[in-house]
Amino acid sequence: MARHLNTTYGELPNLGGLIVMKTMSAALLAGFLSTGCGAAGPLTQHFKTSIRASAPAAPAPAVQKLQVGEKIQFRPGRAGIRKGSFAVLDGVAHRLKASPAVHIEIQGHTDSNGSTAANRRLSLQRANAVRTYLVGKGIASGRLTAVGFGDSRPLTGNDSEEKRAVNRRVDFVLVGNQSLASNQ
Amino acid sequence: MRERGMMYLAPISLLLFVAVGACGAELSTRTKSDVQRRLETRSQAFEGCYERALVEDDQAEGKVTLVFLVAPDGVFRQVKVARSTVNNKALETCLVSKTKGLRTASGVSAPLAVTYEINLKARNENL
Numbered sequence: 541m542a543r544h545l546n547t548t549y550g551e552l553p554n555l556g557g558l559i560v561m562k563t564m565s566a567a568l569l570a571g572f573l574s575t576g577c578g579a580a581g582p583l584t585q586h587f588k589t590s591i592r593a594s595a596p597a598a599p600a601p602a603v604q605k606l607q608v609g610e611k612i613q614f615r616p617g618r619a620g621i622r623k624g625s626f627a628v629l630d631g632v633a634h635r636l637k638a639s640p641a642v643h644i645e646i647q648g649h650t651d652s653n654g655s656t657a658a659n660r661r662l663s664l665q666r667a668n669a670v671r672t673y674l675v676g677k678g679i680a681s682g683r684l685t686a687v688g689f690g691d692s693r694p695l696t697g698n699d700s701e702e703k704r705a706v707n708r709r710v711d712f713v714l715v716g717n718q719s720l721a722s723n724q
Numbered sequence: 725m726r727e728r729g730m731m732y733l734a735p736i737s738l739l740l741f742v743a744v745g746a747c748g749a750e751l752s753t754r755t756k757s758d759v760q761r762r763l764e765t766r767s768q769a770f771e772g773c774y775e776r777a778l779v780e781d782d783q784a785e786g787k788v789t790l791v792f793l794v795a796p797d798g799v800f801r802q803v804k805v806a807r808s809t810v811n812n813k814a815l816e817t818c819l820v821s822k823t824k825g826l827r828t829a830s831g832v833s834a835p836l837a838v839t840y841e842i843n844l845k846a847r848n849e850n851l
Contacts, residue, residue, distance in 0.1 A: 582793065582834060582835035582836055582837045583755075583834065583835075583836050583837065584836075584837045584838070584839070585755070585756055585759065585836055585837070585838050585839075586838070586839045586840075586841070587759065587760060587763060587838060587839070587840045587841070588840075588841045588842075588843070589763065589764075589767070589770075589840070589841070589842055589843070590842075590843040590844075590845065591767065591770045591771055591774050591842060591843065591844050591845070592771075592844075592845050592846070592847045593771045593774040593775045593778060593844075593846065593847060594775070594778060594782075594846060594847040595775060595778035595779050595782045595846075596775055596778075596779065
Protein backbone atom coordinates (compact mmCIF):
# COMPACT_ATOMS: atom_id res chain seq x y z
CA MET A 541 0.00 0.00 0.00
CA ALA A 542 2.86 2.34 0.77
CA ARG A 543 4.28 1.59 -2.68
CA HIS A 544 1.02 2.63 -4.30
CA LEU A 545 1.12 5.94 -2.46
CA ASN A 546 4.62 6.58 -3.65
CA THR A 547 3.52 5.98 -7.21
CA THR A 548 0.76 8.51 -6.86
CA TYR A 549 3.14 10.89 -5.25
CA GLY A 550 5.43 10.60 -8.26
CA GLU A 551 2.76 11.83 -10.69
CA LEU A 552 2.01 15.02 -8.84
CA PRO A 553 4.91 17.45 -9.20
CA ASN A 554 3.21 19.52 -11.92
CA LEU A 555 0.06 20.07 -9.88
CA GLY A 556 1.34 21.52 -6.65
CA GLY A 557 4.19 22.25 -4.36
CA LEU A 558 6.23 19.78 -2.42
CA ILE A 559 4.63 20.73 0.86
CA VAL A 560 1.14 20.03 -0.44
CA MET A 561 2.18 16.70 -1.86
CA LYS A 562 3.79 15.71 1.37
CA THR A 563 0.64 16.67 3.21
CA MET A 564 -1.49 14.60 0.87
CA SER A 565 0.78 11.63 1.06
CA ALA A 566 0.81 11.74 4.82
CA ALA A 567 -2.96 12.15 4.91
CA LEU A 568 -3.54 9.16 2.67
CA LEU A 569 -1.08 7.03 4.56
CA ALA A 570 -2.64 8.00 7.86
CA GLY A 571 -6.11 7.29 6.48
CA PHE A 572 -5.14 3.83 5.36
CA LEU A 573 -3.25 2.91 8.44
CA SER A 574 -5.80 4.27 10.86
CA THR A 575 -8.42 1.93 9.44
CA GLY A 576 -6.10 -1.01 9.00
CA CYS A 577 -6.32 -0.83 5.20
CA GLY A 578 -2.59 -0.55 5.00
CA ALA A 579 -1.82 -3.17 7.61
CA ALA A 580 -0.15 -6.36 6.47
CA GLY A 581 -1.54 -8.60 9.26
CA PRO A 582 -5.05 -8.97 10.66
CA LEU A 583 -6.76 -5.97 12.22
CA THR A 584 -6.64 -5.92 15.97
CA GLN A 585 -9.57 -5.03 18.15
CA HIS A 586 -9.64 -4.70 21.89
CA PHE A 587 -12.66 -5.45 24.08
CA LYS A 588 -13.17 -5.20 27.79
CA THR A 589 -15.75 -6.48 30.20
CA SER A 590 -16.25 -6.68 33.92
CA ILE A 591 -17.72 -9.72 35.58
CA ARG A 592 -18.93 -9.52 39.13
CA ALA A 593 -20.04 -12.59 41.00
CA SER A 594 -20.22 -14.06 44.43
CA ALA A 595 -19.77 -17.59 45.57
CA PRO A 596 -23.09 -19.41 45.44
CA ALA A 597 -24.72 -19.65 48.83
CA ALA A 598 -24.53 -23.01 50.51
CA PRO A 599 -27.72 -24.94 49.83
CA ALA A 600 -30.27 -24.57 52.58
CA PRO A 601 -30.63 -27.71 54.62
CA ALA A 602 -33.54 -29.78 53.41
CA VAL A 603 -36.63 -29.39 55.53
CA GLN A 604 -37.20 -32.58 57.41
CA LYS A 605 -40.85 -33.39 57.74
CA LEU A 606 -42.51 -35.91 59.92
CA GLN A 607 -44.31 -38.31 57.60
CA VAL A 608 -47.77 -38.98 58.96
CA GLY A 609 -49.21 -41.12 56.18
CA GLU A 610 -52.64 -39.55 56.03
CA LYS A 611 -53.72 -35.95 55.86
CA ILE A 612 -55.25 -34.36 58.91
CA GLN A 613 -58.86 -33.63 57.99
CA PHE A 614 -60.82 -30.59 59.10
CA ARG A 615 -64.37 -29.46 58.57
CA PRO A 616 -64.59 -27.10 55.56
CA GLY A 617 -63.75 -23.55 56.55
CA ARG A 618 -63.41 -24.54 60.22
CA ALA A 619 -60.56 -25.50 62.55
CA GLY A 620 -62.20 -28.50 64.14
CA ILE A 621 -60.32 -31.75 63.53
CA ARG A 622 -62.43 -34.57 62.09
CA LYS A 623 -62.61 -37.58 64.36
CA GLY A 624 -61.19 -39.74 61.60
CA SER A 625 -57.87 -37.96 61.97
CA PHE A 626 -57.48 -38.58 65.68
CA ALA A 627 -55.75 -41.92 65.09
CA VAL A 628 -53.21 -40.23 62.84
CA LEU A 629 -52.46 -37.62 65.51
CA ASP A 630 -52.22 -40.33 68.16
CA GLY A 631 -49.51 -41.88 66.04
CA VAL A 632 -47.69 -38.55 65.89
CA ALA A 633 -47.88 -38.19 69.66
CA HIS A 634 -46.55 -41.71 70.10
CA ARG A 635 -43.53 -40.97 67.92
CA LEU A 636 -42.82 -37.68 69.64
CA LYS A 637 -42.83 -39.43 72.98
CA ALA A 638 -40.25 -41.83 71.61
CA SER A 639 -37.99 -38.90 70.70
CA PRO A 640 -38.27 -36.51 73.64
CA ALA A 641 -35.57 -34.12 72.35
CA VAL A 642 -37.40 -33.39 69.12
CA HIS A 643 -39.20 -30.09 68.58
CA ILE A 644 -41.88 -29.80 65.96
CA GLU A 645 -43.28 -26.87 64.03
CA ILE A 646 -46.89 -27.52 63.09
CA GLN A 647 -47.52 -25.66 59.85
CA GLY A 648 -51.05 -24.99 58.66
CA HIS A 649 -51.72 -24.37 54.95
CA THR A 650 -54.85 -23.62 52.96
CA ASP A 651 -55.75 -23.43 49.30
CA SER A 652 -56.19 -20.06 47.61
CA ASN A 653 -59.95 -19.81 48.02
CA GLY A 654 -60.91 -16.87 50.20
CA SER A 655 -58.94 -13.86 51.28
CA THR A 656 -55.30 -14.03 52.23
CA ALA A 657 -56.01 -12.80 55.74
CA ALA A 658 -58.80 -15.31 56.29
CA ASN A 659 -56.64 -18.15 54.96
CA ARG A 660 -53.78 -17.19 57.19
CA ARG A 661 -56.09 -17.04 60.18
CA LEU A 662 -57.72 -20.39 59.37
CA SER A 663 -54.38 -22.10 58.79
CA LEU A 664 -53.11 -20.86 62.15
CA GLN A 665 -56.30 -21.97 63.90
CA ARG A 666 -55.95 -25.45 62.42
CA ALA A 667 -52.27 -25.66 63.40
CA ASN A 668 -53.22 -24.60 66.92
CA ALA A 669 -55.98 -27.20 67.03
CA VAL A 670 -53.45 -29.90 66.19
CA ARG A 671 -51.03 -28.54 68.77
CA THR A 672 -53.74 -28.53 71.44
CA TYR A 673 -54.64 -32.13 70.60
CA LEU A 674 -51.01 -33.28 70.89
CA VAL A 675 -50.52 -31.41 74.16
CA GLY A 676 -53.64 -33.20 75.36
CA LYS A 677 -51.92 -36.45 74.52
CA GLY A 678 -49.00 -35.62 76.80
CA ILE A 679 -46.55 -33.80 74.53
CA ALA A 680 -44.88 -30.84 76.26
CA SER A 681 -46.26 -27.62 74.81
CA GLY A 682 -42.72 -26.20 74.61
CA ARG A 683 -41.86 -28.80 72.02
CA LEU A 684 -44.62 -27.71 69.67
CA THR A 685 -44.95 -24.48 67.69
CA ALA A 686 -47.99 -23.65 65.57
CA VAL A 687 -47.63 -21.53 62.44
CA GLY A 688 -50.20 -20.50 59.83
CA PHE A 689 -48.99 -19.87 56.30
CA GLY A 690 -52.40 -19.50 54.66
CA ASP A 691 -52.13 -19.98 50.90
CA SER A 692 -48.59 -18.60 50.63
CA ARG A 693 -46.84 -21.97 50.26
CA PRO A 694 -48.84 -24.11 47.87
CA LEU A 695 -47.48 -27.49 46.82
CA THR A 696 -49.19 -27.26 43.47
CA GLY A 697 -51.56 -25.05 41.53
CA ASN A 698 -55.01 -24.03 42.72
CA ASP A 699 -56.82 -24.49 39.42
CA SER A 700 -58.66 -27.72 40.26
CA GLU A 701 -60.30 -29.24 43.31
CA GLU A 702 -57.73 -32.04 43.36
CA LYS A 703 -54.86 -29.57 43.46
CA ARG A 704 -56.53 -27.39 46.08
CA ALA A 705 -56.98 -30.48 48.26
CA VAL A 706 -53.24 -31.12 48.04
CA ASN A 707 -52.49 -27.56 49.12
CA ARG A 708 -54.80 -27.80 52.15
CA ARG A 709 -52.63 -29.56 54.66
CA VAL A 710 -50.83 -29.60 57.99
CA ASP A 711 -47.09 -30.28 57.92
CA PHE A 712 -45.02 -31.43 60.87
CA VAL A 713 -41.53 -29.99 60.42
CA LEU A 714 -38.62 -30.95 62.63
CA VAL A 715 -37.00 -27.85 64.09
CA GLY A 716 -33.22 -27.65 64.00
CA ASN A 717 -30.86 -30.43 63.11
CA GLN A 718 -32.76 -33.23 64.81
CA SER A 719 -34.16 -36.52 63.79
CA LEU A 720 -36.83 -38.80 65.07
CA ALA A 721 -36.10 -42.25 66.42
CA SER A 722 -38.00 -43.51 63.39
CA ASN A 723 -39.46 -41.27 60.68
CA GLN A 724 -41.58 -43.80 58.86
CA MET B 725 -0.35 28.24 -11.14
CA ARG B 726 1.46 26.61 -8.29
CA GLU B 727 -0.76 28.41 -5.76
CA ARG B 728 -3.88 27.34 -7.68
CA GLY B 729 -2.76 23.74 -7.62
CA MET B 730 -2.21 23.99 -3.93
CA MET B 731 -5.71 25.44 -3.45
CA TYR B 732 -7.29 22.37 -5.10
CA LEU B 733 -4.97 19.82 -3.64
CA ALA B 734 -5.62 20.61 -0.03
CA PRO B 735 -9.36 19.80 -0.07
CA ILE B 736 -8.77 16.83 -2.39
CA SER B 737 -6.29 15.31 0.00
CA LEU B 738 -8.73 15.88 2.83
CA LEU B 739 -11.53 14.21 0.89
CA LEU B 740 -9.33 11.25 0.07
CA PHE B 741 -8.39 10.91 3.70
CA VAL B 742 -12.04 10.97 4.76
CA ALA B 743 -13.11 8.58 2.00
CA VAL B 744 -10.45 6.03 2.78
CA GLY B 745 -11.04 6.36 6.50
CA ALA B 746 -14.79 6.06 6.15
CA CYS B 747 -14.55 2.89 4.10
CA GLY B 748 -12.36 1.16 6.64
CA ALA B 749 -14.17 2.63 9.66
CA GLU B 750 -17.55 1.32 8.50
CA LEU B 751 -16.25 -2.21 8.22
CA SER B 752 -14.47 -1.98 11.53
CA THR B 753 -17.52 -0.65 13.37
CA ARG B 754 -19.84 -3.34 12.03
CA THR B 755 -17.41 -6.10 12.83
CA LYS B 756 -16.66 -4.65 16.21
CA SER B 757 -20.29 -4.49 17.29
CA ASP B 758 -20.88 -7.98 15.92
CA VAL B 759 -18.01 -9.41 17.96
CA GLN B 760 -19.06 -7.38 20.98
CA ARG B 761 -22.60 -8.75 20.82
CA ARG B 762 -21.36 -12.32 20.61
CA LEU B 763 -19.11 -11.81 23.61
CA GLU B 764 -21.96 -10.27 25.57
CA THR B 765 -24.05 -13.39 25.06
CA ARG B 766 -21.46 -15.22 27.15
CA SER B 767 -21.57 -12.89 30.14
CA GLN B 768 -23.61 -15.30 32.21
CA ALA B 769 -21.37 -18.20 31.25
CA PHE B 770 -18.33 -16.18 32.32
CA GLU B 771 -20.12 -15.38 35.56
CA GLY B 772 -20.71 -19.10 36.07
CA CYS B 773 -17.01 -19.79 35.57
CA TYR B 774 -16.18 -17.13 38.11
CA GLU B 775 -18.76 -18.33 40.63
CA ARG B 776 -17.26 -21.80 40.54
CA ALA B 777 -13.83 -20.30 41.14
CA LEU B 778 -15.18 -18.35 44.10
CA VAL B 779 -16.43 -21.56 45.70
CA GLU B 780 -12.79 -22.64 45.97
CA ASP B 781 -11.43 -19.21 46.80
CA ASP B 782 -13.85 -16.45 47.75
CA GLN B 783 -11.10 -13.86 47.37
CA ALA B 784 -10.30 -14.76 43.78
CA GLU B 785 -10.14 -11.56 41.74
CA GLY B 786 -8.11 -10.24 38.88
CA LYS B 787 -7.87 -9.81 35.18
CA VAL B 788 -7.77 -12.42 32.44
CA THR B 789 -6.90 -11.29 28.93
CA LEU B 790 -7.89 -13.64 26.17
CA VAL B 791 -6.63 -13.40 22.62
CA PHE B 792 -8.30 -14.98 19.65
CA LEU B 793 -8.81 -14.67 15.96
CA VAL B 794 -12.13 -14.08 14.27
CA ALA B 795 -11.75 -16.05 11.07
CA PRO B 796 -13.37 -14.88 7.81
CA ASP B 797 -16.20 -17.35 8.45
CA GLY B 798 -16.90 -15.48 11.72
CA VAL B 799 -15.79 -18.29 14.05
CA PHE B 800 -13.68 -17.39 17.08
CA ARG B 801 -10.53 -19.49 16.74
CA GLN B 802 -7.24 -19.95 18.56
CA VAL B 803 -8.63 -18.70 21.85
CA LYS B 804 -5.82 -18.45 24.39
CA VAL B 805 -5.02 -16.77 27.66
CA ALA B 806 -2.54 -14.00 26.95
CA ARG B 807 -2.27 -12.66 30.48
CA SER B 808 -3.82 -13.55 33.78
CA THR B 809 -3.55 -12.30 37.31
CA VAL B 810 -6.07 -14.69 38.87
CA ASN B 811 -3.74 -17.68 39.22
CA ASN B 812 -6.57 -20.13 38.64
CA LYS B 813 -6.16 -22.57 35.76
CA ALA B 814 -9.67 -23.96 36.02
CA LEU B 815 -11.17 -20.48 35.74
CA GLU B 816 -8.95 -19.60 32.79
CA THR B 817 -9.80 -22.86 31.02
CA CYS B 818 -13.48 -22.25 31.64
CA LEU B 819 -13.33 -18.73 30.16
CA VAL B 820 -11.49 -20.02 27.11
CA SER B 821 -13.97 -22.84 26.56
CA LYS B 822 -16.92 -20.44 26.79
CA THR B 823 -15.35 -18.18 24.17
CA LYS B 824 -14.14 -20.86 21.79
CA GLY B 825 -16.49 -21.60 18.92
CA LEU B 826 -18.49 -18.39 19.14
CA ARG B 827 -19.46 -17.11 15.74
CA THR B 828 -20.40 -13.67 14.51
CA ALA B 829 -23.74 -13.20 12.79
CA SER B 830 -21.95 -12.61 9.51
CA GLY B 831 -18.41 -13.39 8.52
CA VAL B 832 -15.66 -10.83 8.46
CA SER B 833 -13.92 -9.62 5.32
CA ALA B 834 -10.49 -10.19 6.83
CA PRO B 835 -9.23 -12.07 9.90
CA LEU B 836 -9.59 -10.01 13.02
CA ALA B 837 -7.27 -10.40 15.99
CA VAL B 838 -9.05 -9.71 19.25
CA THR B 839 -7.85 -9.11 22.76
CA TYR B 840 -10.55 -9.49 25.36
CA GLU B 841 -9.87 -8.23 28.83
CA ILE B 842 -12.10 -9.74 31.51
CA ASN B 843 -12.01 -8.04 34.88
CA LEU B 844 -13.21 -10.32 37.65
CA LYS B 845 -14.37 -8.80 40.87
CA ALA B 846 -16.05 -10.54 43.77
CA ARG B 847 -19.38 -9.09 44.77
CA ASN B 848 -19.66 -8.06 48.37
CA GLU B 849 -22.89 -9.58 49.62
CA ASN B 850 -22.89 -7.34 52.66
CA LEU B 851 -23.39 -4.18 50.59
